[in-house]
Amino acid sequence: MRTNETVIDRFKSQIIDAKKQSTCVRIRGGGSKDFYGVNLEGEIVDTNEFTGITEYEPTELVLTARSGTPLKEIEQTLNENNQMLPFEPPHMGTKATFGGCIASGFSGPRRASQGAVRDFVLGARILNADAVDLQFGGKVMKNVAGFDVSRLLAGSFGTLGLILESSVKVLPKPEMERTVLFDLDIQSALEKMNTLAGSPIPLSATCFDGNQLAVRLSGSEIGVIAAHKKIGGEVSEGASYWQSIKEQTHPFFGSEGCLYRLSVNPTAPINRYTDALIEWNGSTRWVWNNGTLAEHQDFANEHGGHATVFRGNQLGNPISSISPALQVLQQKIKNSMDPDGIFGKNRLFAEF
Amino acid sequence: MGHSERDLNENPVALIDKQTLVKKFLSVLSTESVKYETEDLTPFECDGLSAYPQIPMIVVLPENEDQVCQVMRICHQYKAPIVFRGAGTGLSGGAIPYDQGVLLVLSKLKRITHIDPVGRYAVVQPGVRNAAISEATKIHELYYAPDPSSQIACSIGGNVAENSGGVHCLKYGLTVNNILKVRFVTIEGDIVEIGSEGLDSPGYDLLALVTGSEGLLGVVTEVTVKLLPTPEKAQAIMASFDDVEKAGRAVADIIAAGIIPAGLEMMDKKAINAVEQFIGAGYPMDAAAMLLCESDGSSEEVASEIQKTTEVLNKAGATEITISSDETHRLKLWAGRKSAFPAVGRVLPDYFCMDGTIPRKTLPDVLKRIAAMEDQFQLQCANVFHAGDGNLHPLIMFDANEGDQLHRAELYGAAILELCVEVGGTITGEHGVGIEKINQMCIQFDNQEIQTFLNLKRAFDPDGRLNPGKAIPTLNRCAEFGHMHVHRGEERFPDIPRF
Structure with a gap:
């Protein structure tokens, strides 16, 4: 087992070598999110050896860990203290790491009610494109000193720097969770999601999977029971269901081809997407095939959002399409953090 | 490297000179929207931080997005520096004008453009007051969660620029967690839509970068904010303690019990007394510290949380507990907390409101050290504290017209900020860096980190013409400050014990 310092030295020399040789590197933990992106280029910088929770005091509601720490281990530690990662991150395999969880920015069923990875990131320690060790944000819950680089790293897929450590805000686990089902068609399910999301109830997840609308309530026992009385619905076993949605092991995700994620206004019409799986109170629609990225993007554009190829992208093809003005800003961010394009070339965009 | x-x-x-620039602005704006005579400029000389007034060269008040873009284009063409201003309530001096520049005031863009009660969002212009959003959405039983103390006056554009918080952000988050989309005007005068009506957008999270960027990257002309269902009920507990440390421990005990209150505030004796004399909120004048803890949700949830919290507070040694009896009583308890700043302002003519965040467990130690500094700087300091999220607001009281009090207050403030960094915290939790804390940025960040900020700044504004001299220090400034800082520390108070 190498010490953490020697692992950091290896990271540094890989970055410096890439810079000298004008090549690029690909930062990788468990590889559980390798399915996502435009392309996978560059020599792998393996973060699996860089592990450990470096700071965690439950009453501070803050956890700091090294990027290679297995996500499982973090969730287990939190669970022992009756706490959780509020964004319920998908693992997408058995080897997911904490760094990958931050870098992918993927969030689970609780996203619409609690927030995404980026909402809970408090700070980050990174190696930049010169292999310099830098700290942004912090280990406290509110911090507006300097630009919010640590949030910017959430969802950046290792294309702006190598995340060494991250600090996140954690929350107590709800005292009780109850999942209830409603037999509805897709249109009524969408309407119901929006109605429930606008009601003062402890809603923590919604999903329409083609058959039923599942609604999860989380909070104090008395609050959950009272809310259930108010909204009705048949009680169902919830944990494994939400697990299957989060990890995309639900039969809906078993198809082949291209899986698109349409992130739109929660009231956007069903339109031709009658086969969609709908999550996050209506704002996320998962669809298989059924058209090209451009066609999906047209629909998403019309309804205030974006389409992304989530799985099954043909290497080299773009996974999203954004306005030219926005693309310019995206490229400027990339250039300012990684001017030589060392990190994760073409992972997020076909152009850089 | x-x-x-x-x-x-x-x-x-x-x-180009001032006269030519005025002419250019008058070609796109109405006469009342361009101010250039000294008497018309003076009202804009400062924001909520009054100690460093500065008269801008020209003030422009565009009435719509198109005019904002045209002003930006003119400034870009002639390389005129720009400072943005919303309601001017900021406490860190982020909107203090630049004497060689244009002050772009967004207060005339104050329309609520669209409310979607089903989709649960509102589209508003930057000059809309924070509180006006919740007032307008009340009939739909929805509200906008972030509630800075200045919410009746501060505007949403300023909230985005500063990433403002408030007393409810432990449970509901800051501005960055409660907005979906902005229309952003670049230094070139181009409009970019950042974010979406959905929850996630492709690529880098520019919304997170722009939020809290203190007018250094561009200006926002429209904000889409998330609306939340108004909780059925809210109830507050006021708990007195005979010891600050006990109150601090009670906060940790509440969190340890798995409770995330909607608000969790702490005030020390000086703050309690100032508030009580100011508005008579019914605060305990004899307590060493008090906590204000709010629960919200359904009646059932609130009842159960209030009961649990009360038990924890009793166990933690609270000497007196008052539970709000009705909505009027609850609002009265909060009115005290929300008027803490002006209340302190009545004790002495001036005050500096500091804004450090610290790991909660260091609170007793930090409060002790802040109190010890009162002797060192010969000034009084009252403390109000967003205890739930560790955000401390020491209020240093002084009279700027008395001797070197202003100078001592500045040193006192700087010492508090440095203390926050030392215990693992940050120099600003929600008020921003502005000009007030720009030197302390050099303590919190090293040169390479500052360089990263400067590189990001340059990506949007290559010549440094947006809000010059604010938020991100130059490397030169840090070099000078570092030099002066050590020097001053050695020279000024050589025989004062430090603990």
Whole structure:
């Protein structure tokens, strides 16, 4: 087992070598999110050896860990203290790491009610494109000193720097969770999601999977029971269901081809997407095939959002399409953090 | 090193004279929207931080997005420096004008453009007051969660620029967690839509970068904010303690019990007394500290949380507990907390409101050290504290017209901020860096980290013409400050014990 310092030295020399040789590197933990992106280029910088929770005091509601720490281990530690990662991150395999969880920015069923990875990131320690060790944000819950680089790293897929450590805000686990089902068609399910999301109830997840609308309530026992009385619905076993949605092991995700994620206004019409799986109170629609990225993007554009190829992208093809003005800003961010394009070339965009 | 060190120009100047620039603005704005005579400029000389007034060269007040873009284009063409201003309530001096520049005031863009009660969002212009959003959405039983103390006056554009918080952000988050989309005007005068009506957008999270960027990257002309269902009920507990440390421990005990209150505030004796004399909120004048803890949700949830919290507080040694009896009583308890700043302002004519965040467990130690500094600087300091999220607001009281009090207050403030960094915290939790804390940025961040900020700044504003001299220090400034800082520390108070 190498010490953490020697692992950091290896990271540094890989970055410096890439810079000298004008090549690029690909930062990788468990590889559980390798399915996502435009392309996978560059020599792998393996973060699996860089592990450990470096700071965690439950009453501070803050956890700091090294990027290679297995996500499982973090969730287990939190669970022992009756706490959780509020964004319920998908693992997408058995080897997911904490760094990958931050870098992918993927969030689970609780996203619409609690927030995404980026909402809970408090700070980050990174190696930049010169292999310099830098700290942004912090280990406290509110911090507006300097630009919010640590949030910017959430969802950046290792294309702006190598995340060494991250600090996140954690929350107590709800005292009780109850999942209830409603037999509805897709249109009524969408309407119901929006109605429930606008009601003062402890809603923590919604999903329409083609058959039923599942609604999860989380909070104090008395609050959950009272809310259930108010909204009705048949009680169902919830944990494994939400697990299957989060990890995309639900039969809906078993198809082949291209899986698109349409992130739109929660009231956007069903339109031709009658086969969609709908999550996050209506704002996320998962669809298989059924058209090209451009066609999906047209629909998403019309309804205030974006389409992304989530799985099954043909290497080299773009996974999203954004306005030219926005693309310019995206490229400027990339250039300012990684001017030589060392990190994760073409992972997020076909152009850089 | 690959990144060459490149500093920013702290003193940019326009390519053309004031008269020509005024003419250019008058060609796109109405006469009342362009101010250039000293008497018309004076009202804009400062924001909520009054100690460093500065008269801008020209003030412009565009009435719509198109005019904002045209002003930006004119400034871009003639390289005129720009400072943005919303309601001017900021406490860190982020909207203090630049004497060689244009002050772009967004207060005339104050329309609520659209409310979607089903989709649960509102589209508003930047000059809309924070509180006006919740007032307008009340009939739909929805509200906008972030509630800075200045919410009746501060505007949403300023909230985005500063990433404002408030007393409910432990449970509901800051501005960054409660907005979906902005229309952003670049220095070139181009409009970019950042974010979406959905929850996630492709690519880098520019919304997170723009939020809290203190007018250094561009200006926002429209904000889409998330609306939340108004909780059925809210109830507050006021708990007195005979010891500050006990109150601090009670906060940790509440969290340890798995409770995330909607609000969790702490005030020390000086703050309690100032507030009580100011508005008579019914606060305990004899307590060493008090906590204000709010629960919200359904009646059932609130009842159960209030009961649990009360038990924890009793166990933690609260000497007196009052539970709000009705909505009027609850609002009265909060009115005290929300008027803490002006209340302190009545004790002495001036005060500095500091804004450090610290790990909660260091609170007793930090409060002790802040109190010890009262002797060191010969000034009084009251403390109000967003205890739930560790955000401390020491209020240093002084009279700027009395001897070197202003100077001592500045040193006192700087010492508190440095203390926050020392215990693992940050110099600003929600008020922003502005000009007030710009030197302390050099303590919290090293040169390479500052260089990263400067590189990001340059990506949007290559010549450093947006809000010059604010938020991100130049490397030069840090070099000078570092030099002065050590020097001053050695010289000024050589025989004062430090603990």
